[in-house]
Amino acid sequence: MLIRRNRFAEPPEREVTDAALYLRRREFVVGAGLAAGALLLPGCGRGGDEAKAAAAAPAKSSDSPDGFRTGEEQTPFEKATSYNNFYEFGTDKEDPKDNSGGFVPKPWSVAVEGEIARPGTLALEDLAPAAAIQERIYRMRCVEAWSMVIPWRGIPLADVLKRFEPTSRAKFVAFTSVLRPAQMPGQRRNVLEWPYREGLRIDEAMNPLALLATGMYGRDLPNQNGAPLRLVTPWKYGFKGIKSIVAIRLQEAQPETTWNMAAPDEYGFYSNVNPEVDHPRWSQARERRIGEFAKRPTLPFNGYAEQVASLYAGMDLRKNF
Amino acid sequence: MRRRAVHAAVIALALLPLVRLGVGALRDTLGADPIKTATHTTGLWTLRFLLGALAITPLRRIGGFAALAPYRRTLGLLAFTYCTLHLLTYGVLDLWGEWGTLLADIAKRPYITVGFTGFVCMVPLAITSTRASIKRLGKRWVQLHRLAYVAAVCGCVHFLWLVKKDIREPLIYLAIFGALMAARLFLRFRPGSAAATKARKSASLSASS
Numbered sequence: 001m002l003i004r005r006n007r008f009a010e011p012p013e014r015e016v017t018d019a020a021l022y023l024r025r026r027e028f029v030v031g032a033g034l035a036a037g038a039l040l041l042p043g044c045g046r047g048g049d050e051a052k053a054a055a056a057a058p059a060k061s062s063d064s065p066d067g068f069r070t071g072e073e074q075t076p077f078e079k080a081t082s083y084n085n086f087y088e089f090g091t092d093k094e095d096p097k098d099n100s101g102g103f104v105p106k107p108w109s110v111a112v113e114g115e116i117a118r119p120g121t122l123a124l125e126d127l128a129p130a131a132a133i134q135e136r137i138y139r140m141r142c143v144e145a146w147s148m149v150i151p152w153r154g155i156p157l158a159d160v161l162k163r164f165e166p167t168s169r170a171k172f173v174a175f176t177s178v179l180r181p182a183q184m185p186g187q188r189r190n191v192l193e194w195p196y197r198e199g200l201r202i203d204e205a206m207n208p209l210a211l212l213a214t215g216m217y218g219r220d221l222p223n224q225n226g227a228p229l230r231l232v233t234p235w236k237y238g239f240k241g242i243k244s245i246v247a248i249r250l251q252e253a254q255p256e257t258t259w260n261m262a263a264p265d266e267y268g269f270y271s272n273v274n275p276e277v278d279h280p281r282w283s284q285a286r287e288r289r290i291g292e293f294a295k296r297p298t299l300p301f302n303g304y305a306e307q308v309a310s311l312y313a314g315m316d317l318r319k320n321f
Numbered sequence: 322m323r324r325r326a327v328h329a330a331v332i333a334l335a336l337l338p339l340v341r342l343g344v345g346a347l348r349d350t351l352g353a354d355p356i357k358t359a360t361h362t363t364g365l366w367t368l369r370f371l372l373g374a375l376a377i378t379p380l381r382r383i384g385g386f387a388a389l390a391p392y393r394r395t396l397g398l399l400a401f402t403y404c405t406l407h408l409l410t411y412g413v414l415d416l417w418g419e420w421g422t423l424l425a426d427i428a429k430r431p432y433i434t435v436g437f438t439g440f441v442c443m444v445p446l447a448i449t450s451t452r453a454s455i456k457r458l459g460k461r462w463v464q465l466h467r468l469a470y471v472a473a474v475c476g477c478v479h480f481l482w483l484v485k486k487d488i489r490e491p492l493i494y495l496a497i498f499g500a501l502m503a504a505r506l507f508l509r510f511r512p513g514s515a516a517a518t519k520a521r522k523s524a525s526l527s528a529s530s
Contacts, residue, residue: 079353082353083353087486087487091486091487093353093354146357191486281483282430286419288354290353290354
């Protein structure tokens with residue numbers, strides 16, 4: 001039998017979860033189990049509240065206070081790179097891995113334009129210089145009710161935007177993906193309106209959690225994960241994390257976003273992870289962490305409520321889903 | 322004797338996707354979300370065998386493949402087997418530890434409501450698939466087994482409603498179902514068929530009166 005050894009199976013030292021956190025991992029499992037148990041007994045008095053408390057606690061206890069690094073077990077590189085939604089390369093989960101070999105992510109430049117003092121087009125190396133690259137370990141929750149834990153490398157979006165000096169009229173940030181049907185077979189059919197577009201409100205974009213990623217697992221982004229530059233907003237559903245970005249535009253009007261254009265009743269502009277607001281066709285209350293058997297409860301804002309909930313104070317999150 | 326061997330071989334072949342799922346589960350080659358793979362595979366084969374069962378009669382009567390006759394029941398029962406496994410994969414493996422969700426899903430989520438309806442339609446068909454039932458029920462057996470069409474429609478719609486955006490694949494299944502239905506209509510009303518003769522007779526009767 002052929003035994004393939006994954007050369008990423010042994011991560012570099014900096015990616016190794018702290019032993020102290022690792023040893024506490026069962027607490028999270030027990031917490032999730034308790035939560036699941038409590039959810040099974042909706043009629044038992046305070047069961048619901050206890051479930052919420054138990055569900056909210058475990059993930060947070062393993063996160064750094066700023067939310068930059070979770071101690072939860074990381075998804076194996078192999079799985080994070082073979083199970084992707086990147087319709088530019090096909091609609092099946094394995095398509096991006098299979099069909100992205102011909103994509104050329106270098107050289108790359110990004111146009112930064114709109115309501116800023118200093119618009120321009122920058123080479124990727126200038127937009128995200130090596131010295132500014134940070135590591136973040138985030139949970140990633142897909143709108144399809146599965147999730148991963150991924151170690152990213154990148155530059156905080158706020159740091160990039162501030163360099164271009166947004167004007168007072170910069171209320172939103174609009175992102176555009178590359179359009180290359182010759183290299184992206186999925187773009188030859190109009191499954192979605194190409195190029196892919198996404199957007200954030202300016203205060204969301206300036207939140208320290210918002211990351212422009214250039215790498216993952218200690219190396220450059222693989223093509224199927226959005227090479228060479230993608231957005232990561234861990235408190236939102238994965239599709240907000242636009243891949244292969246070629247343009248960032250600051251503007252006064254709320255930008256159009258691809259999935260919202262495709263199915264406005266199913267995918268909102270905000271798309272914050274919210275266990276209480278179901279997708280019209282399926283529940284968002286629980287999720288399957290890739291590699292795990294039983295589903296776990298989904299946390300409000302994907303466990304980043306402490307860092308981002310204030311952005312939405314006073315907003316009806318059912319309406320602004 | 323040879324017929325029985327062929328029949329057994331067909332059944333063995335038809336269970337191959339199941340074997341592959343089992344082996345894949347043991348070797349962890351079912352992708353990042355094995356339960357989803359299992360759900361998807363069992364669902365697809367349900368639809369394939371169901372459409373296969375519905376294709377037997379047209380193939381037999383238009384194409385003249387009389388030897389296919391016994392396979393209608395075989396394919397139907399295979400469809401029911403895969404459908405049961407599909408439901409169990411979803412209801413037991415996928416919803417592990419959240420048993421109340423299954424009933425809520427069936428009631429609340431249209432694509433699951435429709436899919437479950439399809440399964441329910443197949444239950445009496447599986448139960449009455451025996452020779453004895455055919456004899457006992459007579460004409461009513463034929464009427465009852467028209468539920469197979471309902472099950473097939475439910476299966477196709479279930480598939481169509483669950484995909485996020487790319488509906489090519491479910492549309493292919495729906496198109497095959499449409500073609501099979503067209504073949505039925507053709508069989509029913511083609512010149513020389515019982516229905517056509519009857520229609521012609523009543524037409525000439527009303528013309529002469």
